[in-house]
Amino acid sequence: MATSKYTINKEYTFLEFKEIVTNLVTAGKSSGEETAERIEATKINSQRINRIYKTFLVSDTTKDVINKLKHNWDWLLLIESWCGDGAQLSPVIAKIAELNPHIHLKIIFRDEHEDIMNMHLTNGAKSIPKLICLDSDSHQYIGEWGPRPIAIQEKVKEFKTANPNVSHEEFVKNLYLWYAQDKGLSFEKEFVALIESWDKNSR
Numbered sequence: 001m002a003t004s005k006y007t008i009n010k011e012y013t014f015l016e017f018k019e020i021v022t023n024l025v026t027a028g029k030s031s032g033e034e035t036a037e038r039i040e041a042t043k044i045n046s047q048r049i050n051r052i053y054k055t056f057l058v059s060d061t062t063k064d065v066i067n068k069l070k071h072n073w074d075w076l077l078l079i080e081s082w083c084g085d086g087a088q089l090s091p092v093i094a095k096i097a098e099l100n101p102h103i104h105l106k107i108i109f110r111d112e113h114e115d116i117m118n119m120h121l122t123n124g125a126k127s128i129p130k131l132i133c134l135d136s137d138s139h140q141y142i143g144e145w146g147p148r149p150i151a152i153q154e155k156v157k158e159f160k161t162a163n164p165n166v167s168h169e170e171f172v173k174n175l176y177l178w179y180a181q182d183k184g185l186s187f188e189k190e191f192v193a194l195i196e197s198w199d200k201n202s203r
Contacts, residue, residue: 006076006116006134011106014094018053021046021081031081032111038082045087053091056184058099062192066099069195071202072136073103078110078117078146079129084172085148086129088179089187093131096191104136122147133198143198151186152178 012020024030025046030038058066075097079086090107097105110117110128117126130146148156155178160166 005119007113008076008106008108008116009112011076011108014053014090014097014105014107017079017090017107018049021049024081031109038080041082041084045081045084048087049091052088052184053094056092056095058095059188062096062188063099065192065196066096066103069100069102069199071102071199073142073198074134074136075103075105076116076132076134077105077107077129078113078120078132079107080110083128084175088176088184089129089149092184092187093129093191096188102136120144120146135202142202143194145191145194149182149187149190151190152182 020031021042025043028039030042032038075093077090077093079090094105097103108116110126110130116132117128117130120130120132121127122130127147130144132144133142134140135142152175156171156175159171159174163170
């Protein structure tokens, strides 16, 4: 899978994405298709993105792994302003990417890149966030991650099995509680293990 298949309409740095979300809140809007629910989610996500980016501390173990990487990688992160999982995880991804100048994090909006999204579906769904790792020099596909940490997804499955008629509001409330309790640690551990496998396969 080469980057010739990837047409990027517009890409943003994480800080630019963070500012876009802030501006959407000010304008009372959301990215992509606007609904009252998504506008409200964008408002909550803006606060969450800023808080996590300010407070998340990358572990020394992760720093050791990332600092040793010598490959030039592009990380394409498909996301939208209203995506709750994306708000929880994009600041952590950004913090990790910032550790190594060989890693180029490029934020792209899902609904503006339907072709790319359709190449990276999750069980047939356009689930986000979705991170795609590409070699910056050869443009070769290295791997991908998303849309949710395995540890969190297991909790989701257990909760939905036990509560088949749960409302969306109640589900989201529990989802954010799990993320708050985890503090990004499960994702960091899972993601760094994946990065190590990408590193070995790229040699």
